[in-house]
Amino acid sequence: MYLYLFKRLFTSIPTLIIISIVIFTILALAPGDPMGEFATNPSITTEVRENIRRSLGLDQPIYIRYFKWVYAFLQGDLGYSFTSRSPVLDLILQRLPTTLSVVGIAYILGIIIAFPLGIISALKRYSFLDQMITTFSFLGFSLPTFFTGILLIIIFSVQLKWLPFIYNSTLKVTDFNTLIEQIKQSIMPITVLTLYQSAILMRFIRSSVLDELNQEYVKTAYAKGLTQFNVLIKHILRNSLIPVVTLIALDIPAIFTGALITEQVFRVPGIGELLIKSIYSSDTPVIMAITFIYAILIVIFNLIADLTYGFLDPRVRY
16 A cells, blocks of 8 residues: 555656646746736836836746746745735635635535435435436536526525625624624525535435445345345445545545636635636736646545545455
8 A cells, every 4th residue: 555655646746747837838828918907007118017027037938937936836935926916825825714614615515415315316216206306416417606606696685685695705703793794695605516516426426326236245235134224334335435535536626726606606705716817817826826736636635535445445455
């Protein structure tokens, strides 16, 4: 197992290097100029703009800028935003709690909902309950998050006026009333993400459990007199979790990088909204930092998923 871990770590480093080169090159060659916002300002001359470009290092060749970025990144320096001139790390840390509170809670709720419903749907195959759960999962998976978000806004904000449709980023929880306001403004974005995430997981869990139900070892376990609960917990779930673990491990990095569409719909000041704004303004240090952190998280959680396989199925260890 330790040798396998070492091999995976050894292959992960070149993977991350290649990813960083690709992302940096695409951002460097992409259309859009960080100095574009100064182009229409008559008080800023061409000479001043060139001096600003030189101070940001944009006058240097791509490979030199890349190596400078790598050196700074290894020291924990993600650079400075072109637009706000603030450290990129500070911008990410400012928005990370909001992203974790909204996307993280939605992801946990999605798992809590998906597991029992997916298992019940598989065990009660072709029943009315199965059809209801399947319909719910298809709706949640098929409807895009922006449509669901707008629908909730129309119903609960515009018509019923129960919930605010814009997330108040300046709200601070200091007493019970502000806590209620925080909960109310988080309900709709969390609901949208929970519906989508639980629908995806539900389909995977149902399919995985169904694949195991007809296996010979399950029939043998029933023939030995084991109850359905024991067979499900001790045998079926452990084998059916392998593809589900892969899906969960690949989705966890999204908790840290935000939900791009949902944060835009509800104006949630998370990392996803920061990324969209940075793309509009060609703020490449912010885009590079967020995308590369996302790539690192994907590699890490892929490794965690592979190690989890060995726990779920001992054959994988060998």
